Amino acid sequence: MAIRHFKNRFHVCETLFFCRFHHKNFEEMLKFAAKWMLSHIEDGDKELKKPVLFTEFGLSNDNDDFEPAQRDRFLKMVLDVLYKSAKRNKSGAGSFFWQFLAEKMERFNDEYGVVPWESPSTYRLITQQSCRLAKVQGLHSTQIENVKNFCASRRN
Template sequence: MAVYVKSLDAKHLVEIGLEGFYGPSAPARAQFNPNSYATQVGTDFIRNHQALGVDFASVHIYADSWISQTISDAHLQFTTSWMEAHIEDAEKYLGMPVIFSEFGVSAKDPGYNSSFRDALISTVYKTVLNSTKKGGSGAGSLLWQLFPDGMDSMDNGYAIVLAKSPSTSKLISLHSSRLAILNSMCSWKCNWGCRKKNALETILYHDL
């Protein structure tokens, strides 16, 4: 299907939309999966992304669904190791950028509080930025999910209404500004794997 899409539009970027679980092609990487069941669901992060026509890798992060719904620091530890493993593999085996295309934490989880949600978001943003500033494959992240006012009936627990979440809104704004500054240091011809300058590092990291 990726090749077919390319035959219609050669410039159309294609990705798969996987959770990111490791499979049979990389048994040593299964240690990074959140549980043993993840190896049995038919996805294989490395092998699937080697399919012809796929442009960038995608990964999800739902520690509260995969590990335990009860909020704990284990979620943050998993998030860091999960992201770093996929960034490394995108560089070493795939030669493509990786987007963490869904991540979040449900307000319905036992022990949930907004401070923990902010800590999780900060963990994701910091890991992406650590890769980006080195010219690595960590290319971005998509928070699941932002809601406008008045859509509360559709919230399954993951919704964030910026007007009601000032601390989270500030995190998102700050991260966007940092990425904009960092990307401005590259020319328009720069590819995802370029080596960015170390200038402005203090600005980017002074309060992480």
């Protein structure tokens, strides 16, 4: 289990376990990432008894073998692991990928950035994840109407 190695060093936050990794080779990274995420979700469930938040992940445009479709494939894998965890009420709580840029933030872009109108397939994955998690995890009463309308507009 990963937890034995990291227990005292990285678990300062009592209520949440932050996880991150960086890898260069895409195919190796994809295999590693799925196993790594599942092991940390298991640690969150069995050892830590708290949600696991996967942070600062992405795929650099500067990698030698980078292809734009790889980012979607990687992101889909991460989001699918988290969705399955949420459906089973496991500790895989959510994610912050690096980096999503809103309108007028393009100047902050780096080789990891996702600008929605420049990457519609990536944006679609992100919005689909938001909608399917809303169904699983529920919403605050003030969010119901907006999220319902947002998700309905994405089905068209």
